[in-house]
Amino acid sequence: MLLASLTDDDLQSLGDSCISRFEQGRDVSDIEQGLEVYKQLTQRPHIDQESFASRLQNLAHAFQLRFERTGTFSDIEEAISNNRKAVEATPSGNEHLVSRLTDLANTLALRFQRTGDVVDIDEAIATRRRAIDITPQRSANLQRLFKNLGISLQSRFQLRGELTDLESAIEAKKKAAGLISEGDHDDRPSILDSLANSYSILFESTSDMVALSEAISLHRQALDLTPSDHLNLSHFHNNLAASLFRRFERGRDLSDINQAIDFQRRVVQSTPSDHPGLSDELSNLGSYLQSRFERVEDLADLNEAISARQSALDRLSPGHPHRPSAMNSLALSFLTRSQQTNDLSDIDQAISLQEKAVDITPVDHKSFPGWLINLSSSFQERYQRTKNQTDIDKAIAHQERAIMLTPSGHADLIAYHSHLGNSFLFRVIQTGSLGDLEACMSHYKLVATQPIGDPNLKITAARYWASFSHQLYPSSSETIEAFDTVIRLLSLVAGLEQTIEQRHELLKDTPGLSELAAASACFVGRVDKAFEWLEHGRCLVWSQISQLRTPLQDLSLKHSDLARRLLETSTALERAGSRQLTNTSSATADEEAFSHIKLAKEWDNLLREVRGIPNFEHFLQPLPCSSLLQHLPPAGTIILISASNTHQDRCDAIALRPGLDKPIHIPLPSFSVDKGEQLRRDLICQLQFFGARSPDADTMQEGEIENRKPRRAPEEVIKSNNATKDILATLWTDLVKPILDGLSFSPKTSELPRIWWCTAGPLASLPVHAAGIYSKDAVKSNLFDYAVSSYTPTVAALTSRLKNPQKFPHHANGLLLVSQPDAPGQSSISGTTVEIDAIQKLAKKHGIKSLTLEGEKAGINPTLDNMKKFNSIHLACHAMQDEKEPLRSGFFLHDGRLDLSTIMQHNLPNANFAFLSACQTSAGEEQLSDEAVHLAAGMLAAGYRGVVATMWSIGDRYAPGVARDFYEYLLAGSLDGAEVDGSKASYALHYAIRKLQDKLEKSSERSLLAWAAYVHYGV
Template identity: 40%
Template sequence: MRFERTGDLGDIAAAIEHQQKSVGLTPEGHPDMPSRLNNIGSSFMRRFIQTGELDDITVALEYHQKSVELTPEGDLRMPIRLNNLGSALLNCFRRTGNIADLSAAIEHHKKSLELTPEGHPDMPKWLNNLGNSFLSYFQQTGDISDLSAAIEHHQKSVGLTSEGHPNMPMQLNNLGYSFSRRFDRTGDFDDISAAIKYQQKSVELTPKDYPGIPMMLSNLGNSLLARFEITGDLDDISVAIKHHQKALGLTPEGHPEMPMQLNNLGNSFSKRFDQTGDLADISAAIEHHQKSVRLTPEGHPDKPSRFNNLGNSLTSRFKATGDLTDISAAIEHHQKMSVELTPKGHPDMPSRFKNLANSFTRRFMQTADLTDIAAAIDHHKNAVRLAPEGHADMSVYRHGLGELFMIRFKQTNNVGDCQAAALSYRRAATQNMGRPTIRLHAARGWALCCNNLGDYQASLDAYATALELVPLVASLDQTIQKRHISLLSISNLTREAIARALLIGSNEVALEWFEQGRCLIWTQLNQLRTPVDILREHDAQLAKRFLAVSKALESSGSRQESSWCANSTITEQIAVEDRVRSHFILAQEWERLLLAIRALPPFSDFLRPPKAASILSQLPTNGPVVLINVEKRRCDALALVHGADDPIHIHLNNFTSEKAELLRRQLGYHLTNEKLRMRNSEDRGGRLARRPDAGLYHILRELWHGVVWPILQGLGYSSPPAHRNRIWWCLTGPLAFLPIHGAGIYDSNTEVPGPCISDFVVSSYIPTVTTLLEKLKLDATLKHQETKVLLLSQPNALPHAPIPGTIEETRTILRKLREGSVEVVSLEDKEGTKSRVAKEMETNGWIHIASHASQHPSESLKSGFYLDDGQLELLEIIRQRLPSAEFAYLSACQTSVGDEKLSEEAAHLAAGMLAAGYQGVVATLWSIKDQYAPKIAEDFYEFLLGEKRKSGALRLDSRRAAFALDDATRKIRERLGDSESALLTWVPYIHLGL
């Protein structure tokens, strides 16, 4: 008993010595003989667990077998002796891999349970042990029913164990381990979440000096590592490494678990290297794997897996360094030491063939030796052949095989390889189980293969599959922040798909994909805020629950991402995990409720992506909507016109993705230089001279010739109309960062100005067509409400960079609005706190913000407005539910810039205001000039107040905001002319929404 607490081998040796003397002095047939044999067997087994000596478990097994043989039928001590015999057999199997021992262990554990009366205090222990045996059997055979039995027995064991019982930590650990193994098999994210939850609790409840704590820490580390492989969350892998390092530090030299601890830590370092590329990580991984292999006894059943992991780490280092000795060693470890030593039928055999194939592939990439890629394909085929149907990694194996066929196709141009790749990709993509990210990449590969083969209809099927998987990759069980990260690697997928649909004339499909694949985060947010009035008439309880779960899920998804630091306690980790798990459960319930709603006959299309016919039937009457797709192979526009049955396709022959990207870079360069020039000029105290270079002239001219004029011609505009209509632009790729609304021929040196877009139409921007259609529906309810304006002035929110014209701007607007009988709430400086602003936004339908703003370069959700007590971030804005929201004027810099890596998501402050409920927004593409901003704002409101006076209306009409901005920019052009400097004054202003 003292040995169990301290791990002192001297104690267990003394115990065995006394027990051996006791057995030697006990006569044959004595009634205490079975008990003494059982005790000495238990001592040998405990020492085996500490030392791993095969002789100890062999002797233990002999004593336990003899103890059971000598125990009479009906003896109340029979269950405990059967249990101990089962445990000895299980430990013997773990050392030798003899499946017969494992089968016998299960039988003895089962019989022990059968003989134990209900309510017996040892029942939880026996259930736990039987669960362990079933789990080991699953690990040997891969039979999912054995794993289900293991989880069932572990759950019963935990359920019957009282709080505070010393066995509870180990039983929680075993239950968590069972869930982690089922996650490996099925890929169900709920399983890995449950595993982490139970294992964290196990560690929290275990005394720090308990000998079993290293194993518990190691199991928790492995579960975090498994989740990291799905999510790529570096917090998970960092904490996993911390737990593995601690487990290794607590394991004494010579302990039989030492090789396992080294192996697990090596795996974590290797996986982190794959994510970060830090060579120190892969060097540490190889060092730990090599030591693990060296310390694992010959014949040990875990020896092949440890060689396999060493081979993986060597392959990873080869990818970074190109050292052929690494890849040759990796192939040897995978082939001779892992695959050949793994018993036939072992459930890990498919993954080992896959890893061997990966090593051959890596060498082929270096040497171009076709025998290597042929070997890789053969081994990957074995992985696919041996993996059971329904296995979570089947999509990984099939996707990997498709990749190999494509690699060889690119080398040999053999059409058969491309066809084989397409088949593998298709099977991976359409498999119901598996990681959504892998399946999506497979669908994309399938589409590219079909393009190569000229099978364009199949290509559309592949892209349709890929787009259906996008919401699963960035699913509602993640925070908005994580969903943005998930979308980074597939940001141009939708543009690829649209280009292919337009190439073959599927205009309606292209339109539907425009809506389905873009601005996913905003679409999800709108879905969570969907009114359910009609549903309530059919099923009031379902509608009520759907609303409640939607609200809770939106709140959870828009929270700041929780993270663990390297020194966070297990209690702090549990708190973070509880929030993650609660969010996951909400998302699951929301999906179940959505299926229940769609099962009702009138709601089969509830929250499904809109069809083209539905979109075309709801368009505004006062101007077209133009969607522009910028893709590396082609650029196209789809014009949607009220009353037309089909979208109008306009191929932009003279514009390319490369040109759009070049113009975007030129604009950035020009703006940077202009800022420096202005600063230098001001420092010298001189007037700003008009520069002769044509930076912005050139950009706006290129946009006119390449994009805008071909579209206007396609719409039938041959000359400026007498009455200008609206036009709504929906842009993709690098074009989303360019001022389409300012396109035209400007040159201050010519007497007659050239044509420009504002001669023909009044421009607005929208994130998606659906956004505009939703605003149109809501407009009818808002146009009767009284105009109430929140005027926010924050000139000194950043003390080092005050805004000179802000006070003038806001006081002029305040005076004008009050003269026009418009109710205004004005907040200046200290009054403009985040909480006060948020409160006033709830009751004031209009807001005018004059403040500093910034677009965060890498995390768009951290973009925001600077207020007196901090930054009002985009994430906080989109949390708002503002039923009275109507219009926002953002007199600040960079409020509609967005994230270059997520151009399809419109992740900027102006779009955030639309998402919060505002019908329309005036925003800026880049920094605005403080000396002219007040006048532009004054002219904007003067236009709206003038129309209010003419019509005799009681309110400002936000539907005329685009015309008001157009009027304000025309007046500034009249004052300043069309010099480069003048263009920089008004071109950054844009209108979004209705």
Template identity: 35%
Template sequence: MGATEDDHPEKVAIINNLGVALHTRFECVGEHQDLEEAFFLRQLANALTPDDSPDKASRLSNLAISIFSRFEREGRAEELEEAIGLWTHAAELVPDSHVHKPTLLNNLGSSHRKRYEQLGKLEDLESAIALHARAVELTPDGHPDKPSWLNNSGNSHVTRFEQLGKLEDLESAIALHARAVDLTPDGHPGKPSWLSNSGNSHVTRFKHQGKLEDLESAISLYARAVELTPDGHPDKPSRLNNSGTTHQTRFEQLGKLEDLESAILLHARAVDLTPDGHPDKPSWLNNFGSSHRIRFERLGLLEDLGSAIKLSARAVELTPDGHPSKPARLNNLANSLARRYERTRDLKDLENAIAHQSRAVDLTPDGHPEKPSRLNNLGVKLQTKFEQSGSLDDLDQAITHLTNAVSLTPEGHPDKPSLLHNLSNSLRTRFNEASNLTLLDAFKYALGLIPRCIWLGNNVRSRYTSKELPVIGAVVNNAVTATISAGEYGLALEWLETGRAVVWSQVLQLHTPLDDLRRLHPQLADDLYHASQVLQHAAISPSNLLPLLTEPRKTQSSLEGHAQSSHTYALEYEKLITQIRELDGFKDFLLPKTLSQLTGACVSGPVVVLNTHSTRCDALVLSQPDHITHIPLPEFSRTHAVKLLGDLWYILDTRNLRGRFRDSEWYDDNRGQDKLGDGGRHDPMFKVLGDLWIFVVKPILDVVITLATVTSTTGLPHITWCPTGPLAFLPLHAAGIYRGSRSVETIMDFAVSSYTPTLEALLKPHVQTSSTGDYPQALVVSQPATPGQKRIPQTTKEADIVVSHVGLSTDTLHDSDGTIDAVLDGMETHNWVHLACHGLQDKADPISSSFALHDGKLTLSTLMTKHLPNADLAVLSACQTATGDAKLSEEAVHLAAGMLNVGFKSVIGTMWSISDRSGPIVMAKFYEVLIEQVRAGAELQPAYALHEAMKALRAELGVNKFMEWIPFIHFGL
């Protein structure tokens, strides 16, 4: 070919083709000089191509490819912007029918997704999805590039799912990746990549939904990707690593050791095929080490832990300090060393663990989300070192790091409670070591974080079922134990109140009257009321949120214009509360009750608060006049309480009075099969009730009797029990010495018992009466044949008993009339409610515990939406209405507490299933005594009425029929 002008089309084509060849060599070899020369030639070819040339779009695209490659190599944002501009211009120059249009759209979509990854702007991701979809649409199925466009489109949908959490994006990604795989023959070089990406999308769905079939699909897809990738291929180690990780995940799900063995082999291969200088080598080593550590956890072989440490150390060694994964790898190494210390007690391992953990903390910037976790790990290791060395310097360092971990953890974070628990343990240890009362301030700080752990922005179900509540109970237990040791009994009561019924307290807070605030600051009152209404409804049922958000407002406020989410309103609610507390006269607005406010709880008699801890057990008695008496229980322990509870649960389980205890940490089935709790001479209930009497109730009663005032014709004082931990499930009201069919010495001979979940629940006006003989408005619900439930015909007899005593002021909802809506409406208009029906405790989902009515279940979650300030008495003649959940011992998540919290001042409930014959006997005597109080115009005392009913039932059936009379208990006033 002869000489040509610089802008001659053939010469420009040669320049362009040479640039393409150089860029191709760069992609194969990675030589930077090839990339720069390709860029120069493509830039020249583009400049020499006029805008109206049919080749202009192709030249623009080629130049964009080189610039994009430079961006990927060097990370200069301006080059990404330039590439996007060039591809945009190229796409505008050609019609949809042009053969290169799909390629241009695909490349432009990929560059937008890359910019989204850099800047996080959602509009880039939306553009990427739209551009990839258009590229797919314009490409026929037989086209060789169609699978690539489908794959890229699937990747963008996965990215949007990870950003917004919309399941339809993930479903689209799985379908797109599957289609890409289906359209690609096995020999195609892109097939392993499409298989691997398809596996990734299935793994993502598994993590989101937990369906094992997704994990199985991912394992199969990764295995096929590995099989089709030759050993020399640069992506082979990555695909082996992914395959190993999914096998490890399946082991964690199913526990099959062959999966863990496969994971170790696959990770080993990934490491072997990757040279030391490769940037991914440390990651493969780290994962290889993790699989060995997991096998150690399963089999206990110390050589596995040694391999894990060796591999983790190598991963750390190959990772430069500036690498973002260096702190995580140091953290893993430190944890493995700490585990070996636990086995061998070699102090050198612990020292090295602390050194690596300290380095991990130092290399983690303050804003990093893992900083609190790494601070926590360092604190725990230093606490362990203190236990070995006894040096208070180690313990003080641990407290410092644990405090920082808690303070840096954002509200609502799932790890906050466990961090708080670790801090609490260290503080208690420091307190015991140094008797330094200033550490109570640290506990005060820790307890002040409870609202940040059980966050108002989460719905009630997630608050109850999360791991936070049990941990908070342990933190409060530690704090209270420390304050009792210090003699700070008033503070101990305040803190116990702060940590009990946390979720219910949040729900009730949203019902707080705002009259004083509205009178002085009407705008703030309106804003707070609206936010409270949204949170109240969203907390129980998110589907109820929209009507409140769109409801017309009379006033403009800062709430308007916010995103329609309960999280947004929770933040706004907290902001408003802070603002209100800055106003004159409102500095204590919605803060936890102080001791001076709580002392009113004992107006009907002493309140006994029981705290059990591994180190000590104590009773704090609140009595008139504003006096707290401390009663140590040195012969009792938390271990003893757990043993008694296990015995009780075994009895109930074997008699089918309340099942499903075996998944509780407090259940112990290592008991003889003859112990059936039938009142015989081998009945273990004798020991349960006897131990409660000897070690707990009798020592308390000896003191309390002198503090109590008798206000009843029975001549017995009234005691209200507020137990915590395992004692919350034990029948303190029945404690005593029993021999055969007679009682020797029991609490019922000396006092009338009630229970309360919190002190605040007792801060209500007493159960109201009008003038002499003026009967209350009573609602009686009887369900003898509830659809889908066992028949309980005695409920009809029971309803007749109530009507015969209460008289014409009673309204009855019998059988099919007892619908959910009718019962809820009746609660609004009657101050007494009697429910004779099935009660169902839902252990898996506590707020789904319910009363079984004719047309469905009246759940605890539905009751939470109610506020009944004029309600007085609720009699729950149903099974398991005061059962609760052992995992939430401080929350009282049961129907009786629910009725108390929605407004009823006095509630009769049952600790376990009751027999058909017991109900009518109990209710006949209970209402007889209660109506005598009404006729006398006296203050109603339901606890005394139930006490007399229990005496009547015991006389009828026999004292030793414990399972029949013990479950009836009284809550409240």
């Protein structure tokens, strides 16, 4: 009655005030009063057409606001109805038509979000485009119109999966961002955040890391421009958390998931308890907590995830469109808990929730296939516990239906096919059905050969595809294709867009794939393929570093600008890859990561450009066997050893000799992965018992080692005190002697031939070079009597140095001696002074230029600076192998640790030879046994052509004598001013070790451990 007495103007003012107060305080009573006022206005008599249209628009807006606040579905339908009437009542050319078209499109988009009805989003997009078409080019509204068009196009992409919609969405949002002035801070954060969302979705669809980095950068920019009390702040936090979560799923960097959880907690805490969006925000928090649980296995995270997801579900009324999603999220947490507790009731509860979600979701809903896949995963899990075939049959049926309902090219299809392949595999194990096995292979092949998708998912599928293809059709071309795919995907798992540290972490999940491929090839007599796969699948990170330093002379002669750009990009990319992940600010870390990803993409683009030039088609591509055989050492043999416990637990040696056009295959039936692993464990126990693996072992005198109590001394290993002798004897009889026999090697008294060993797996931690029978009556029964041994990370690592012989400038000749007997925080090493004094005298005797950095002068920067001035270096100091973070392994100098990552950042063009007279400088890391992650390999990667190192701690008593005898041989015959001849280093080490052996009791444990630690790498 009161409202009826008010004039139109008073009613309008009252309605506007109610809406304004609601937008400030979010009190539902305000919006309800505003609605009543606007309804009265539309029912007033004698309204002109323009006023009627305006009042309908206001009424529609009020209904929309109440829908957004309460979620009442009838409100959004009323909003659309009134907006549609307002547009119909507005003639073409009217200045308000654009605004009314926009409001209609907005409400259609809101209803689409609730129902997933494609008709709504199609009409919304058409309506937005109509609004843009009639808007003047210089209108201030144009940026908002482009932003909204982009949002709707993005929504349709998420429904249909057509990439053109997403690309159009990004273009529209870019136009919107470009139309905003820098000073217009009110709109800029919202548009930047919206554009970021599109890039994030593009990453999900294409795995383009540049897109994800762009998204995170834009999200942070939006937050930086947003006041702390702004209504959208929570929304921006929510979106940044989602993008950080996506990056965590790819790179597994804990800082990303930690940040995502922190941001999402802020979102939940700042949202009113009765807000309809709180359920989704709780569900997101649960997802992030569960992902962190799966990474660090802290049960507190899983319990909190279940609590958050249960709360999210409880807040949704029956019939709410988000209820199926909440059910699925909670079910996944129950499924995870069942895997921890083996409680079948958790799986049953998960299945119950997921079946309800499927039942209440329309078949044509965009999420329906995903719900089917989730339900199938629970049936898979229950099948693995109960072996009830009904469960696996249901899983397969649901997965096949999900694939059938998903449009071709949709980003989720690769995961759906992977799930289906897994289900067929589970059923094969029980039934042995050949049809199921072939179906399994078919789906894995499809996953592995897709051009886009998660590399980790693809390589797992490729591994199964290859293994099963070998079992069924070992000699077929498809088996070759499958293993080629496996090796190619390895490099994608650890791509150049990641730091070296991240690549190493990712490769821990893919051990032994090159060994598996090689074993399959050897099984069918394809030794050439076995060689290629070993060469291309091992030491991936080392090979990537080597590629970035490839000489570009040939390219420079014809395309100097392209060669220059390639060199600049490779230098920057290598620097980015060698950086350590530190506690810098999130924004700085993101900038570094984004720059790194862009460099990797630029590198790929440059490689494509180079390979488009005639005669450069295979530039920096993996070389075939025939090419690798062209630059072998002129005198010597390279031996690759491959052991796999997948194919008849076989072990094979592949020998490469100059002048032969194919590798030599030598089966090793008496050796295996399991035997190698047992020998590795036995050796570690012996080393710990004798103190050779303890942090201070390099400073112990012989008597201290004798009296040292073991940290761990299993009786079966040390009871006879002959374990090391037994290990070396087994390596001789089962591994090395069959190889020598296969190559017709015989013991020699004159100059010995050379062998380069290329090993991986447990053999990478075993002293193959010391294999032999060491007893008083043994004659010519050890490798030292047959050949001089070296190691190489890969064949290409060796041949590339032989192919490009180095000529050192005269000013760089000479020997840098670094001695640090008293590094802060480390025990004193008295022998280093004796060692360095002896080398100095030999250098002076032979006219070799030398410089000694000792004590306080032996700091990190002086050492690095002089490494560039002297082409050879001798380091006598403490060293440390960091098993958790191999790149932080390093040498202890006066002012800190010169670590591997720092060394690898310095490209040393004049590097020749390095002697690492320190402990465990070639010990490597067990979980990365296929990679070269020790200090010796780091020196090779930095440019040194040859390196002497140690596999475990060396005694201070013998190290000075070994170094003196080594340089006595190496420098013999040198003329004044000559360079150190690094090519003689392997023979010099052989000579020095022979002299040490002559001084020691031949077969004692202490004697064997004293000399067998020394190894030579490289030329």
